[in-house]
Amino acid sequence: MSGSLRHVYGWLLLTPAAILLIAFTHYPTVATLVESLFSRGSAIRPSKFIGAANYEAMLDDPVFWEVLGNNLWFALGTIPTSVALAIAMALLVNRALPGRGFLRLAYFTPTILPMIAVANIWLFFYSPDIGLLDNILGVFGLPGHNWLGDPDTVLGAIIVMTVWKEAGFFMIFYLAALQTLPPELEEAAKLEGASRWYYFRRVVFPLLMPTTLFVLVNAVLNSFKLVDHLFVLTKGGPDNASNLLLYYIYENAFSYFDANYAATLTVVLLVLLAIMALAQFFFLDRRIHYR
Amino acid sequence: MSGVEVRDLAKQWGGTRAVNGVSFTAHENTLTVLLGPSGCGKSTILRMIAGLENASEGVVLIGDKDVTRLDPSRRGVSMVFQSYALFPHLDVRENILFGLKVRRVGAAEQRERLDRAARMVGLEELLDRKPAQLSGGQRQRVALARTVVANQPVCLMDEPLSNLDAKLRAEMRDEVRRLQQNLHLTLIYVTHDQTEAMSMADQVVLLREGNIVQTGTPAELYERPANEFAARFLGTPPMNVLDVDRLDLPGERANGGHFLGIRPEKVVPTDTGFPVEVSAVDYMGAETVLRLSHGGATLMARLNGRSEAAPGDRLHVRWDPADVHWFDREGVRLEGT
Numbered sequence: 001m002s003g004s005l006r007h008v009y010g011w012l013l014l015t016p017a018a019i020l021l022i023a024f025t026h027y028p029t030v031a032t033l034v035e036s037l038f039s040r041g042s043a044i045r046p047s048k049f050i051g052a053a054n055y056e057a058m059l060d061d062p063v064f065w066e067v068l069g070n071n072l073w074f075a076l077g078t079i080p081t082s083v084a085l086a087i088a089m090a091l092l093v094n095r096a097l098p099g100r101g102f103l104r105l106a107y108f109t110p111t112i113l114p115m116i117a118v119a120n121i122w123l124f125f126y127s128p129d130i131g132l133l134d135n136i137l138g139v140f141g142l143p144g145h146n147w148l149g150d151p152d153t154v155l156g157a158i159i160v161m162t163v164w165k166e167a168g169f170f171m172i173f174y175l176a177a178l179q180t181l182p183p184e185l186e187e188a189a190k191l192e193g194a195s196r197w198y199y200f201r202r203v204v205f206p207l208l209m210p211t212t213l214f215v216l217v218n219a220v221l222n223s224f225k226l227v228d229h230l231f232v233l234t235k236g237g238p239d240n241a242s243n244l245l246l247y248y249i250y251e252n253a254f255s256y257f258d259a260n261y262a263a264t265l266t267v268v269l270l271v272l273l274a275i276m277a278l279a280q281f282f283f284l285d286r287r288i289h290y291r
Numbered sequence: 292m293s294g295v296e297v298r299d300l301a302k303q304w305g306g307t308r309a310v311n312g313v314s315f316t317a318h319e320n321t322l323t324v325l326l327g328p329s330g331c332g333k334s335t336i337l338r339m340i341a342g343l344e345n346a347s348e349g350v351v352l353i354g355d356k357d358v359t360r361l362d363p364s365r366r367g368v369s370m371v372f373q374s375y376a377l378f379p380h381l382d383v384r385e386n387i388l389f390g391l392k393v394r395r396v397g398a399a400e401q402r403e404r405l406d407r408a409a410r411m412v413g414l415e416e417l418l419d420r421k422p423a424q425l426s427g428g429q430r431q432r433v434a435l436a437r438t439v440v441a442n443q444p445v446c447l448m449d450e451p452l453s454n455l456d457a458k459l460r461a462e463m464r465d466e467v468r469r470l471q472q473n474l475h476l477t478l479i480y481v482t483h484d485q486t487e488a489m490s491m492a493d494q495v496v497l498l499r500e501g502n503i504v505q506t507g508t509p510a511e512l513y514e515r516p517a518n519e520f521a522a523r524f525l526g527t528p529p530m531n532v533l534d535v536d537r538l539d540l541p542g543e544r545a546n547g548g549h550f551l552g553i554r555p556e557k558v559v560p561t562d563t564g565f566p567v568e569v570s571a572v573d574y575m576g577a578e579t580v581l582r583l584s585h586g587g588a589t590l591m592a593r594l595n596g597r598s599e600a601a602p603g604d605r606l607h608v609r610w611d612p613a614d615v616h617w618f619d620r621e622g623v624r625l626e627g628t
Contacts, residue, residue, distance in 0.1 A: 182376070184372045184374050184376035185376055187341075187343050187363075187370075187376065188370070188372065188389075189389070189393070190363050190364065191342075191343075191363045191364060191368065191369065191390075192364060192389060192390035192393045192394065192441075193362075193363075193365070193390075193394060194364075194389075194393045198393060202378075203378055203380075206380045207379065207380055289379065289380035289421075
């Protein structure tokens with residue numbers, strides 16, 4: 001095959017994937033960036049270039065700051081808890097214990113369920129007075145509470161549900177990593193008198209770090225991109241107390257029909273995610289032992 | 292004070308009995324080899340001595356103290372695993388010091404013991420490397436250094452050399468033996484390699500299917516094998532064991548002898564004697580092994596230097612009746628032979 005023909009051949013092989021990537025990833029990203037620099041158009045006033053005005057408006061938008069703050073708390077509330085739970089569950093079901101297969105399945109079940117279904121289940125849990133939670137509280141003589149209707153508890157309620165949904169998924173990765181650890185390592189540590197905790201801290205946890213990085217990146221992405229449950233549970237309310245960035249973008253684009261402001265927020269979201277993913281890689285990568 | 296004694300030790304896994312009531316004593320400051328084919332229970336015995344496996348029956352005594360139910364870390368043993376069990380994320384220094392840190396040994400003593408151990412096994416230059424950056428032999432040395440710093444009177448090794456190439460294995464064999472003697476260790480060493488057992492052991496415990504076949508020095512096992520299995524397991528090539536009823540063999544037949552055993556090096560080609568045909572010639576340099584056949588039976592002869600024999604040649608062999616081992620119908624050695 002001649003040199004030029006090889007090039008043609010190579011490009012032909014790449015084209016189908018390239019078309020899909022450009023059409024659905026690269027072009028929309030650039031288009032979003034461009035859109036964010038234009039004003040909102042209407043029938044009488046066409047959209048025109050306004051530079052960074054949308055970004056200035058965003059900085060003055062109190063809802064944007066509230067939503068961003070909510071998202072930060074949501075991330076802080078879900079990520080460490082779900083990762084810690086995932087490790088704990090993986091350690092538990094990695095041991096030889098009766099009913100291990102059943103327990104693994106039980107832990108993984110929330111992952112299989114669609115978020116919408118999960119939100120509907122938890123909507124019932126959280127319902128004031130008739131819900132499961134209030135029923136349990138009633139047994140102990142405690143008063144019921146409108147968990148999703150109270151701005152002070154709504155974000156917490158959503159965090160708990162998200163942890164329940166996510167921990168099992170992360171557990172699978174930890175379980176797979178644990179099973180690659182040779183059992184002699186634990187035996188060698190045992191002969192030296194290392195406690196379970198010492199062995200976990202000095203050996204297991206460091207050897208799980210590559211998995212932890214992977215899980216953390218996923219958890220951060222999820223904390224910004226999971227919004228399905230908001231549609232079912234709160235629609236961001238009450239008074240934006242449970243509104244998250246992606247849901248706010250959706251509201252702007254499809255409720256207020258301000259696609260340009262939605263584009264502006266989207267650019268901010270993308271930048272935030274990129275910064276966090278890069279920071280995790282550069283910060284953690286140096287401390288990770290890859291086998 | 293720190294010998295190891297095992298009494299009627301047994302291990303039951305569900306319906307199968309991996310170790311079937313085994314008793315032996317490894318005296319202080321000696322090297323005992325547990326030898327046997329795979330699946331004979333030798334590793335299980337070692338793990339029961341270490342406490343990594345619970346004994347189903349029987350007793351383990353270390354230094355006259357019953358440790359059968361004692362926690363592994365309190366038995367006074369160190370262990371070298373077949374896979375070395377090095378922590379991949381820790382460098383050589385931290386790997387060696389792991390046990391001392393667990394046991395909260397003072398920093399000055401840690402440094403002292405580390406220096407000594409690194410010097411003894413020749414790792415001084417490699418303390419900052421990770422296990423992945425070491426060769427197989429160097430990893431083995433790290434595992435040995437761990438044993439040195441542990442300062443335990445009893446050391447257990449589970450096929451420690453089986454992942455090394457032949458040349459390195461011979462080198463490490465000497466090293467293990469030297470360490471055992473310098474540190475006055477009671478070393479129990481598991482292997483399926485009879486060369487390791489012959490060259491290192493003070494005492495060999497030969498096992499088969501969870502039972503002890505024979506216990507003794509390498510010379511005792513080689514010169515007076517307790518049965519046909521022991522006779523065939525030790526020595527390369529293994530002892531020739533011939534069914535006398537099916538062959539017309541020269542020489543006296545011992546009372547009740549059913550199988551005749553003769554070491555290949557005792558089989559001598561002559562002009563007259565037992566007629567055989569050469570089926571293969573293995574030239575090894577210092578020696579030549581002839582594979583000989585007579586009817587359906589095969590036997591081997593080991594000759595010094597090079598042999599002129601070629602496959603297809605017909606020759607005669609004989610042996611000194613004093614070198615013959617006799618076994619009865621069940622394969623058990625007949626004494627007085």
